Each structure stands twice: as C-alpha cells, then as structure tokens.
Amino acid sequence: MSANDAQAISQAYSTNGLTADKADPTWVNRCSQDLECLDLEEEQPLAQLSSIQTDKMTLFFTELLDHDRDDVICDQDFDNFFEKLAHFADWSTNSSEFHIMLEVKREFIEHFINPLPTKWAELPYYKRVCGPEAGGMAGRTTLEGWLARWALQLSEMKRFVDLPLYLQYLCKIVFHVIDRENMGEIRKPALAAFYRSVIGLSAKRIEEIIDTAYDRMTSNSYLILDYGTFVHCFTNWLMGKNPNGPGQWVLVPPKDALPQPPFPVDYSALNTEPAKLEPYAPDKKTNRHSVIV
Structure with missing residues (x-):
C-alpha cells in the first residue's frame, strides 16, 4: 500500500x-x-430493595403517609403519622415516649425528605429521583425517591443492632403503641385494635387476616409476642427479602394473598420429653410425622 x-x-x-x-x-x-x-454517566442505583421489601415500603408510603394520594410526601405527612401513633397510645405531649417519638420523626424527615448527603446527591440516578425537582419542589419525596432512600439505608444492614438508632427506637415505639395497656406482650386483640385504629383496616379485613398475622409473628403461638420477639419481626420487616416472613404483618399487612409455605412446621416435637423422641434411622420404619433438624 x-x-x-x-x-x-x-x-x-x-x-x-x-x-x-x-x-x-x-x-x-x-x-x-x-x-x-x-x-x-448512565443512571445506576447503588443499592436496590428486593421485590418483597419494595412491597412493604410501598405500603408504608401509600397507606400511612400519602393520605391525599398525590404520590408525594412531605414533613407534614410524618407529623400526621406520628400524631396518630401518639393518639392511639394515649401519650401526652409531656411524656418521655412522646419526646422520643419527636426525635424519631425528625430523623425520618432528615433521611427521607431533606437533601441526600453530597456523596449520593450528585450521582445521576439520585439527582433524578431524590433531587429537589423530583417531587415537583424541594421538601417533597416521591415513591421512587422513598424506595431509593430505603435501599441506601438498608444496603449494609444485616442485624437489628446495625440499624441507625432512630429505626431501633421506631421498633420500640411501635411495640409500645400496640401494647398500649403495658402487658409486656402484644396479644391478638391488641394487634387487631392497632390494625383498625392506626392502619385503618376494616373489621371484615381484620377478621380475615388476624389469625394469620398473629400466627406468623408468634410461630403459630409457640412464642410470646414480647419485645424480644417483636424485634425479630421488625428486623424481618426491614430486611426480609422473601415472602411469608413475620415482618409483613408489623405495620401494613399485605393486600394480596401470600403463597403458602413449602411445608408445615411442627413445633410440638420441641416440647416432647427426650425419652419419647425416636432416633431417626433411614432404614427403620416409623410412624413419625416430623423430624427435628
């Protein structure tokens, strides 16, 4: 050439x-x-919720915050939500519980309404869904921005103790709101009253789901729904990525029927006397109905 x-x-x-x-x-x-x-510069979120987490946080947004159904929330929506909790629990404005709740509310506004930290705010995806123009004006958050912020909050969380303090306190607040009679545990009538007065479910809907909800949260009544058990339910509400977890019943119950568990769990064997337990042998015929794993 x-x-x-x-x-x-x-x-x-x-x-x-x-x-x-x-x-x-x-x-x-x-x-x-x-x-x-x-x-x-392609838009990519740094973290994403699972489909189950998305469903739970969407219900929180639509059923407990966005009452005017304008698809955005602001600080006033958090005011209304926490006022409803305080009213149901009959907490006076001078009580320590009320003041702790105010601090939790301020943290929610800081994390879900106010601008994101600079390390996230300048990224293209978060600038679009969480920026000042995302909700039509500053100080408002859309559902997409709400879910994006939750994904950032929960991306590194593995256990309850990993949660920021305001979410740990939210767990305690919700427990004491439901257990407003200070029984030290949540009983089925108390959970039903919470669903009716705070979540706004109809009597018919509560009757349909209350047994399932309580069974899921107490392992078919094997556990007492005290604060320790509720912590596990609350943690599953935030971090659980699969259906049928107890966390789906902590705040807003799922609207659609959940898939049945792949197999029933028999807890009776855990209370059986050791002498009556039959050792398992693969070549031995038995009348057993369950196996302790």
Missing part, C-alpha cells in the same frame, strides 16, 4: 468516526454519533 493510498483510507474512515494509526494500520472506533457508546 502506498503512502497516498494509506492517507486516503485514513481520511475516509475519519469522516465516519474511525481513525487509523499511521505506524500500524489498526482501526480504532472513535464512537461517532451514529454508534451507541458506553455512557459513563
């Missing part, structure tokens, strides 16, 4: 976004306008 031929070919490819190295005829794509190129 002559020098003139090489120059002519180089000029021809340059017009199409390709250039040729003069020393070595290797063609390099310079990404013309006609070609799709990798966009380094």
